[in-house]
Amino acid sequence: MNKKRLLFASSEVYPFVKTGGLADVSHSLPKALNEMYDVSVVLPLYSQIDRSRFSLTLLNTFEIMMGGVSYTIELHGTSYEGVEYRFIYAPILCDRDYLYGPPESGYEDNGIRFGLFSHAITQLLRIDSYAIAHLNDWQCALAALFVKEDPSVKTKIVYTIHNLAYQGVFPPSVMGQIGLNERYFTMDALEFYDQVNFMKAGIAYADAVTTVSPTYAKEILTAEFGCGLEGFLHLHRRKLRGIVNGIDSDHFSPSTDKALVAPYKTLKGKKASKNDLLKQFGLKGAAKPLLVFIGRFTHQKGMDVLIETLPKIAELECNIALLGEGEEAHFESLEKIAKEYKNVSLQFGYDESIAHRMYAAADFLLMPSLFEPCGLNQMIAFAYGAVPVVNKVGGLADTVKKFESYDAESPSGFGIVFTSATPKTFFTAVKKGCDLYADKKHFESIVNHNMKCNYSWSESAKAYDSIYKKLIK
Known part of the structure; x- marks a missing residue:
């Protein structure tokens, strides 16, 4: 039986590059889902990634026209632990000292950088046929909107909020820079206190929205934890679900951990x-x-x-x-x-x-x-x-x-x-x-x-599978 194809998009994935828990999830969850789906993971090819260590090869190049500027995109690929990886390279996106900016700050052009990344994700969905695209956090969120704008792309979209505190909020000028129609600058779409909020695109235009625990899914509907989006999330609450993350039991196992002076079982x-x-x-x-x-x-x-x-x-x-x-x-x-x-x-x-x-x-x-x-x-x-x-x-x-x-x-x-x-x-x-x-x-x-106790991704992967199945039945 042929497995359905799934594109998993994230701005960071361990072991290629990591600043936080998103990278761990973006490594472990696709590995667990690969048992049920033909999974490809896509991320930016940052300068911090060791191309030779991971045997990356150039697969394709294409142009993306965004805000009146043409960007040349290189698509690189490799296989790691049985999962296919795709890397998006463009100098403006990837050639930086940090992924998002120096500590406690962000690059001023992050809206352009990750707007381009979302355009590139959407282009992959045009080039190849994927049943599901699973987008993670604000850096990938605009792809949900771009897919809805293009009737030729039939892929169903799942969007996961890993941390509502980081929403990708930028000045209104970013709309023109990333080629967004002004009609999306409304409260029902991307407008957020006179700014542009990328995360709202994922929430509004994805077919299903998840976050990373059932309790957090309830908390973010309240003013205390909603970070200003509680009302917007309440509007879309019918497609919101919380699924607890797991850990990679191959990577986090004291009995086989090579970092330890003496691995142990008890x-x-x-x-x-x-x-x-x-x-x-x-x-x-x-x-x-x-x-x-x-x-x-x-x-x-x-x-x-x-x-x-x-x-x-x-x-x-x-x-x-x-x-x-x-x-x-x-x-x-x-x-x-x-x-x-x-x-x-x-x-x-x-x-x-x-x-x-x-x-x-x-x-x-x-x-x-x-x-x-x-x-x-x-x-x-x-x-x-x-x-x-x-x-x-x-x-x-x-x-x-x-x-x-x-x-x-x-x-x-x-x-x-x-x-x-x-x-x-x-x-x-x-x-x-x-x-x-x-x-x-x-x-x-x-x-x-x-x-x-079992903290692996197996149960979480089954929960995501049930969401995917409802969308593509």
Whole structure:
């Protein structure tokens, strides 16, 4: 039986290029879907991608006329882990020092860059016959509109919102620059407080809209989490659905992880990793619980709460290791605390292999996020035997159950769950974790249970498959 063709479009995909969780999802989900569909993944061929390492070959060139300017597009391809990849190259899109712009900013011409990327995605749908195009985040959203404008393209469109906080908002002048008719500059289409909002194109013109957890799908319909789009999303709520992400169980497996000093299958095997990481971070006391934070130093990740609470946490009998990058002011505050407390260690800059070693070493993972569409870190922590300490929002609410209700028969993982991220609630949760750690038998039961749970993409892929099937039946 011939599998239906699926084009999965994303602005970043691991291992080619990565700035955040979107890259992990855009690698793992297509791999899982490839069991059911003939999947091709398309992304920009940024200058950061190692062409020789991944054996890229030039497949085609074509011209795109956009805003009165002709752009030459190169289409490159390769195969990786059984999935076909297509890369869009144009100098204006790809030849940059950063994917989207320097830290905490964006290139002024990102509207033109990713408008061109969406045009190129649409051109691929004209060249080849795809049953489904799955578009991700604002960088691909305009392709939903371009497809609706072209009756020759019969492809059904699924659009996924990974983080509503990043919508791709640009000045009205971008309309002419990317060849958009002024009739789309309305509240029902792309207009957003006198600006142009790319994400609205995906929401309005896709056949189905998903986001990355059921709780987040409900949250974004409210003023608290809707980022100004709650009313617009409410209009389109009938086609909105939340599907929890998974993790790539090949990539995140402590028993086969090459980044670890000693791969392991059970809680006992974590000891070598913990000793190794304590040494690397200059910390002492393997008997103490090790608390780690891995992620961006940003407001969303609860950095204000973490910074305010950290000195008080450091007074507990524990070690704390932090890894990440982001806002300079947050880093400076963390650095000051790390200098004051010998049991706090900080490393600036994201490193994938160090992150893996931290999951393997950790007893607890700290996630005081103010909002979290899904979150992958908590599921990685489960797999590696670290107990997540989480604020009950978004995907964290869907994936982490309170340890007080521990049930050995549950398919879910258990952690320390608190409601409303404040210094007081966060500290209370961390203190609970340290008390749980002291109760060795109970702690080990929870960790061993968490490590056995299934966090793979298989169930999520089935949920996406059901959406695709309804569209192409």
